[in-house]
Amino acid sequence: MNWTLIMPELALSLAGLLALLGGVIPKRDTSYGVNMAVFGALLLAGVLVLAQPEGTAYSGQYVSDAFTKFTKVLVVAGAALGVLLALDWNVKEGLAKFEYPVLLLFSTVGMMIMLSANDLIALYIGLELLSLSLYVVAAFNRDSGRSSEAGLKYFVLGALSSGLLLYGSSLVYGFAGSTNFDRIADAVGTTDGTPFGLVVGLVFVLAALAFKISAVPFHMWTPDVYEGAPTPVTAFFAAAPKVAAIGLLTRVAAGPFGDLAAQWQQVIILCSLGSMILGALAAIGQRNIKRLMAYSSIGHVGYALMGLAVGSELGVRALLLYMAIYVFTTVGTFAVLVAMRRDGRALEGVDDLAGLGRTDPAMALAMTVFMFSMAGIPPLAGFFGKYFVIGAAIQGGYVTLAVVGVLASAVSAYYYLRVIKVMYFDAGLGALDARPASISVILAGTGLFTVFFFAFPAPFLAAAQAAVAALIG
Amino acid sequence: MNAAGFPLLSLLTFLPLVGAGILMFIRGEEAVVASNARWTALWTSLVVFGLSLILWFSFDKTSADFQFVEQAVWMPDFGLGYHLGVDGISVLFVLLSTLLTPVCILASWEAVQTRVREYMIAFLVLEAMMVGMFVSLDMLMFYIFFEGVLIPMFLIIGVWGGARRVYAAYKLFLYTLLGSLMMLLAILTLWYMAGSTSIPDLMQLRIAPDLQIWLFLAFFASFAVKVPMWPVHTWLPDAHVEAPTAGSIILAGVLLKMGAYGFLRFSLPLLPQATEWFAPFIFALSVIAVIYTSLVALAQEDMKKLIAYSSVAHMGIVTLGIFSLNHQGLSGAIFQMLSHGVVAGALFLCVGVVYDRVHSREIARYGGVAKVMPVYAGLFMLFTMGSVALPGTAGFPGEFLVIVGIWQVNPWVALLGATGMVLGASYMLWLYRRVLFSKLTKPDIKALLDLSPREYVTFAPLVVLTLWMGIYPSSFLSFFEASVTALVTRHEAAMTVSRLAGM
Numbered sequence: 001m002n003w004t005l006i007m008p009e010l011a012l013s014l015a016g017l018l019a020l021l022g023g024v025i026p027k028r029d030t031s032y033g034v035n036m037a038v039f040g041a042l043l044l045a046g047v048l049v050l051a052q053p054e055g056t057a058y059s060g061q062y063v064s065d066a067f068t069k070f071t072k073v074l075v076v077a078g079a080a081l082g083v084l085l086a087l088d089w090n091v092k093e094g095l096a097k098f099e100y101p102v103l104l105l106f107s108t109v110g111m112m113i114m115l116s117a118n119d120l121i122a123l124y125i126g127l128e129l130l131s132l133s134l135y136v137v138a139a140f141n142r143d144s145g146r147s148s149e150a151g152l153k154y155f156v157l158g159a160l161s162s163g164l165l166l167y168g169s170s171l172v173y174g175f176a177g178s179t180n181f182d183r184i185a186d187a188v189g190t191t192d193g194t195p196f197g198l199v200v201g202l203v204f205v206l207a208a209l210a211f212k213i214s215a216v217p218f219h220m221w222t223p224d225v226y227e228g229a230p231t232p233v234t235a236f237f238a239a240a241p242k243v244a245a246i247g248l249l250t251r252v253a254a255g256p257f258g259d260l261a262a263q264w265q266q267v268i269i270l271c272s273l274g275s276m277i278l279g280a281l282a283a284i285g286q287r288n289i290k291r292l293m294a295y296s297s298i299g300h301v302g303y304a305l306m307g308l309a310v311g312s313e314l315g316v317r318a319l320l321l322y323m324a325i326y327v328f329t330t331v332g333t334f335a336v337l338v339a340m341r342r343d344g345r346a347l348e349g350v351d352d353l354a355g356l357g358r359t360d361p362a363m364a365l366a367m368t369v370f371m372f373s374m375a376g377i378p379p380l381a382g383f384f385g386k387y388f389v390i391g392a393a394i395q396g397g398y399v400t401l402a403v404v405g406v407l408a409s410a411v412s413a414y415y416y417l418r419v420i421k422v423m424y425f426d427a428g429l430g431a432l433d434a435r436p437a438s439i440s441v442i443l444a445g446t447g448l449f450t451v452f453f454f455a456f457p458a459p460f461l462a463a464a465q466a467a468v469a470a471l472i473g
Numbered sequence: 474m475n476a477a478g479f480p481l482l483s484l485l486t487f488l489p490l491v492g493a494g495i496l497m498f499i500r501g502e503e504a505v506v507a508s509n510a511r512w513t514a515l516w517t518s519l520v521v522f523g524l525s526l527i528l529w530f531s532f533d534k535t536s537a538d539f540q541f542v543e544q545a546v547w548m549p550d551f552g553l554g555y556h557l558g559v560d561g562i563s564v565l566f567v568l569l570s571t572l573l574t575p576v577c578i579l580a581s582w583e584a585v586q587t588r589v590r591e592y593m594i595a596f597l598v599l600e601a602m603m604v605g606m607f608v609s610l611d612m613l614m615f616y617i618f619f620e621g622v623l624i625p626m627f628l629i630i631g632v633w634g635g636a637r638r639v640y641a642a643y644k645l646f647l648y649t650l651l652g653s654l655m656m657l658l659a660i661l662t663l664w665y666m667a668g669s670t671s672i673p674d675l676m677q678l679r680i681a682p683d684l685q686i687w688l689f690l691a692f693f694a695s696f697a698v699k700v701p702m703w704p705v706h707t708w709l710p711d712a713h714v715e716a717p718t719a720g721s722i723i724l725a726g727v728l729l730k731m732g733a734y735g736f737l738r739f740s741l742p743l744l745p746q747a748t749e750w751f752a753p754f755i756f757a758l759s760v761i762a763v764i765y766t767s768l769v770a771l772a773q774e775d776m777k778k779l780i781a782y783s784s785v786a787h788m789g790i791v792t793l794g795i796f797s798l799n800h801q802g803l804s805g806a807i808f809q810m811l812s813h814g815v816v817a818g819a820l821f822l823c824v825g826v827v828y829d830r831v832h833s834r835e836i837a838r839y840g841g842v843a844k845v846m847p848v849y850a851g852l853f854m855l856f857t858m859g860s861v862a863l864p865g866t867a868g869f870p871g872e873f874l875v876i877v878g879i880w881q882v883n884p885w886v887a888l889l890g891a892t893g894m895v896l897g898a899s900y901m902l903w904l905y906r907r908v909l910f911s912k913l914t915k916p917d918i919k920a921l922l923d924l925s926p927r928e929y930v931t932f933a934p935l936v937v938l939t940l941w942m943g944i945y946p947s948s949f950l951s952f953f954e955a956s957v958t959a960l961v962t963r964h965e966a967a968m969t970v971s972r973l974a975g976m
Binding site: 357358361372377378379383387388390391394395402403406407409410413414417420421424425454457458461462465 | 547548550551588591613616617618620621623624627628631632638639642643646647650651654655657658661662664665
């Protein structure tokens with residue numbers, strides 16, 4: 001029994017329990033200490049992930065390889081940044097409760113289990129641990145109607161997708177005879193003429209996962225939940241869980257159902273096309289910047305899925321790279337959104353950024369970098385993400401995907417430019433409140449990453465390569 | 474290593490960024506910051522220009538190979554490398570960019586009073602992108618710089634531009650972006666086929682004619698917008714009118730050359746059959762551009778818009794020359810690109826000089842300026858003559874060579890193209906008459922002062938070049954002699970091969 005393999009998850013869960021005790025037992029408010037402890041625990045988990053040996057444990061339920069390492073490091077980084085982002089916000093909104101970081105921590109455990117899942121049951125457990133934590137944090141501002149609405153909406157639709165997942169899993173189990181990914185792969189590989197039920201099950205599983213990554217046509221909840229949830233929670237939603245869900249989707253598609261590629265590719269191609277087009281068009285009319293970012297994230301998922309749709313080694317590699325870049329630019333963008341506050345009141349309109357170029361040049365510059373990067377303008381990081389994804393599509397002969405990708409990218413440039421236009425070209429309504437130090441640190445870090453990615457791409461490319469090799473072999 | 478003994482081209486590309494980095498850390502009161510920013514930017518651009526003169530003196534004119542080559546590993550698994558170098562076609566554009574940048578900074582010395590530091594940063598970044606684009610020998614790097622230009626240009630027009638700046642900035646950005654993304658598809662396809670994006674490697678590639686057509690169209694989408702060719706030129710007048718003076722100078726001087734340079738660097742050598750196949754189509758568009766936009770220029774009420782339309786007409790001559798695919802035509806096109814860079818830049822500067830004083834670009838607002846600004850009138854006359862291609866000024870050798878080149882291909886096209894020269898003379902001289910002569914009646918025009926010492930300095934290099942290029946064009950033509958010969962030979966060889974294969 002190789003139980004030490006699961007050390008990062010164990011350590012993180014233990015830290016979560018301790019943090020809970022640390023929050024409950026003392027009489028005074030310990031939320032700051034708990035926040036810091038959780039941040040430390042996440043960093044520790046990141047180190048443990050990097051040091052994790054490769055192999056499988058728990059009768060093949062849990063797997064650790066270069067792919068899980070790559071995605072888990074991203075997830076842990078996204079979660080750690082999410083904890084930092086919320087520090088100041090929660091204090092100002094009167095939400096500084098120790099439960100918040102603990103919930104983020106448990107959702108991270110859930111994501112890590114998802115990514116390491118090598119069995120449909122483990123997958124489900126990880127996904128539910130993530131989802132239950134997210135339902136609560138979405139409604140974390142419980143006195144706000146919008147936040148509660150977001151939580152409830154997310155819960156209802158999340159429950160529906162869980163149902164789909166379970167239904168699909170049971171079909172797969174029934175036709176493949178096992179829930180273990182390796183067994184399923186054997187069943188898919190050997191049967192001459194794949195059983196129809198297996199394909200149906202696969203489609204249900206894919207649909208459930210498409211819910212989690214908010215790919216079209218399962219995206220409807222995204223704008224409402226993004227808008228309603230407190231901004232740091234939205235930031236968290238947009239970053240870590242997306243990586244985890246896309247990583248999981250990639251593993252499920254390429255691993256157990258690798259031989260059914262012809263079946264799932266059609267689904268993924270449709271999701272990818274739909275997401276790119278909707279992300280580009282629907283965001284144009286948005287006045288609320290959180291809604292805008294919601295549609296933008298739908299578009300980005302479309303691009304990432306393009307890598308999977310191609311199904312080649314280069315495609316998956318491009319997908320991983322895309323997600324890595326996406327996480328950092330998204331966290332950076334949301335750091336600006338979290339800092340949008342005037343006279344102590346949080347702001348959400350795109351127009352509220354007016355004049356930022358004058359009142360806070362550093363933050364405006366950072367936001368400009370993120371917007372141009374998301375629009376895919378070289379030499380910023382986002383360009384390389386798109387470059388490799390579209391390159392993979394062309395290499396695989398999926399010219400339609402590539403052409404729709406570039407057209408959608410030209411359209412989406414319009415609304416990213418609008419943010420820049422508002423910041424620099426429009427007259428301001430007065431300065432925003434001074435941004436807290438935690439936001440400045442995040443902005444500097446993610447901004448420098450986005451600008452200088454072109455100079456040091458090699459380690460990221462190598463890590464993505466190793467991850468893909470582990471997955472596809 | 475290369476002929477300079479040190480990584481000259483990298484230095485030319487990244488030194489402006491260092492200057493921009495320094496500018497970011499200037500602290501103090503606004504006036505102090507502004508003044509420091511101006512001087513830092515000026516010195517940075519002057520140092521870059523000084524360094525670029527090494528290219529002028531030690532470039533080997535007898536060779537058609539890439540010189541001052543620098544190579545480094547970047548993303549080896551993907552065949553993407555860091556690869557710089559210049560040949561006869563690109564070397565003078567590097568010099569044009571490094572020369573026009575200090576001119577632009579001087580031109581905006583007093584015209585730009587708000588957010589001076591950000592303005593100078595934008596200009597230095599722009600210079601880095603322009604130089605980088607001309608020295609890139611890697612297709613992906615070329616694309617990065619080609620697109621990267623949009624970021625500073627968008628901000629320069631949008632922040633420091635005129636009344637309709639937002640519209641103009643958007644139009645410039647989205648038009649160019651859409652075209653460029655098509656080129657990105659072509660680049661990705663070539664990358665997939667060759668496994669590398671290095672331009673010398675790609676030159677070895679033989680591409681099937683059917684595919685060439687698609688690739689040509691994809692490149693064409695990008696370059697035609699950038700040139701700009703009729704009918705995708707409409708972003709240019711808007712951008713020119715709304716841009717600050719320096720923005721117009723750099724737009725006309727260098728940015729318009731990027732499209733034509735792209736044709737020379739990619740379409741001609743990589744896609745010979747498609748180039749031949751599309752040449753009549755390009756001729757048609759170019760002739761329409763020359764005649765139609767010249768007529769449109771005649772009807773303009775706005776000085777900048779008039780010069781902008783004249784730019785479209787002049788670039789039509791350039792595309793005619795490029796697709797004549799013979800020695801004279803190509804040499805003429807490159808020469809015309811250079812001379813247009815100098816002359817159109819200078820004309821926008823002339824407009825900027827009176828705009829700074831009167832704050833209007835409307836032709837009707839002026840009249841009789843020559844009486845109060847005689848030196849200015851003399852300079853304006855020189856550049857007007859340059860624009861109408863009077864022998865002895867920079868405009869003549871290029872247009873002449875292009876007409877000679879195109880005559881060998883199709884005399885009718887040559888004839889139609891040459892009407893552009895006639896129309897050019899009419900709208901430019903009419904502009905000159907309306908602004909500088911006619912009656913001096915308006916009181917604020919009467920009070921105008923002639924050029925300041927700073928403006929003399931700004932104009933000086935442009936005057937020298939306009940005359941030098943007109944009187945002794947050989948010192949410029951000799952730079953690209955060998956490269957053009959190699960390009961023509963290469964094209965003819967490729968066509969012969971394909972004809973043989975066709976038989």
